């Protein structure tokens with residue numbers, strides 16, 4: 001088996017020869033990456049190869065893509081593929097396509113190549129490394145043939161790096177064991193989906209439904225298997241596992257994330273935040289090791305606010321944030337939260353829920369690992385990112401009121417068009433938010449009530465969702481947008497109303513905890529990338545009581561989330577486990 005030390009000691013020619021076949025017919029990548037030695041870790045070697053391709057420019061990248069064979073193409077049939085490609089394609093069963101599948105792949109391949117100018121490239125061994133099915137491969141080809149060309153160019157390169165990653169793992173005899181465990185748990189937990197969604201093969205697990213309770217039971221059972229000392233399902237349905245230090249009363253590190261999902265969800269959102277620490281505890285327990293502090297892992301029952309309007313219910317309960325009125329709230333079938341809790345065997349009593357509040361003096365802090373749910377890390381080819389702050393947000397709804405009039409007879413100069421004013425505001429928002437670099441602003445609802453094709457819009461309703469890493473930055477954005485709204489309406493002779501419907505403070509990472517994540521990522525041999533979180537997370541709630549910091553894991557498919565295409569590789573999850581372990585070691589030795 002090839003050793004990293006051998007690669008680090010190799011001459012340029014030896015190095016290139018040792019990495020032959022990692023990148024298809026493209027030895028120049030290894031030749032150039034040689035100068036970046038020594039590599040402290042396999043992850044650092046992988047990153048150096050990726051960086052070499054990033055730095056090589058468009059023409060070289062295109063050449064690399066064109067060096068790849070067509071999937072199930074002529075070369076597959078004629079048996080003229082490289083050894084690596086032959087093994088991968090045959091593992092995916094591509095050598096055994098039915099005539100219909102083969103015809104479909106051939107046709108899609110032809111359309112794809114004609115559109116983009118390079119062959120369809122896919123890491124057919126997939127995110128777990130064990131192979132995609134022919135149906136999955138066909139569905140991916142079908143989906144990607146419609147991508148914009150620049151998007152598909154980037155996706156093809158990412159697939160090439162994933163192929164290289166798996167080939168390197170083989171050469172160096174590396175198995176991402178903890179990552180595989182986490183990936184498999186995500187897959188198994190996703191088997192529990194609410195019936196109407198399960199029928200369509202979709203994942204939906206909302207608060208205290210049958211599927212949700214089955215998840216809690218599985219997580220609790222897996223925690224026991226891992227060797228946690230105590231495992232319980234608490235009064236709001238959180239699954240809580242504690243791995244004691246030498247003294248059960250010593251302060252604990254708190255960690256975790258949610259296991260509920262949105263409708264038609266991905267399998268990784270929230271869940272990896274419980275599974276990654278669980279995998280670490282399992283490894284500790286198997287090695288007979290204890291930490292000098294306790295580790296409390298919570299799989300939060302509710303974060304997404306889907307069945308009841310009670311977002312962050314699970315983590316909120318730990319900081320005294322459970323609103324008593326929620327118990328009376330009814331879902332769309334008329335079932336109150338109190339009834340749902342009783343049905344689930346929970347006490348449904350406020351005293352029991354209030355007792356979940358944690359005493360901050362008993363905890364060192366809170367950390368959360370979460371899939372990024374955005375495209376940043378994927379575009380940078382970085383598996384991990386360090387969160388600087390969970391963005392402050394504010395939501396507003398408004399209406400611009402003009403004058404509805406005949407589209408044919410009203411001259412342009414005398415119109416009072418409410419929709420045009422809203423359009424001006426939308427474009428201002430786009431420019432203004434972009435000017436901050438890390439603010440975001442969205443007008444997600446835009447509607448002309450009772451509008452008609454031949455009527456100048458007399459009313460236009462709109463929403464504003466504004467987010468920024470600090471409260472002050474968010475407030476400046478809001479002030480500028482509202483000033484512009486007033487100015488646009490003044491100039492056009494319109495009235496408006498606007499109302500704030502939601503406001504959340506920023507949750508900046510605690511500097512010493514952010515530094516621990518940074519040290520952990522650096523120890524893996526990976527560059528540090530710091531980024532704010534645009535989405536809300538459980539850490540926002542814990543932030544009110546404890547110092548907190550989050551680690552993001554790259555999402556595949558351009559980081560798409562709240563979507564079944566959300567994905568993560570076992571290798572990236574394994575790096576997240578290693579980072580979590582490193583953070584534990586830092587705490588243990590500090």
Ligand SMILES: [Zn+2]
Pocket residue numbers: 258269270303370537
């Ligand atoms: Zn989440």
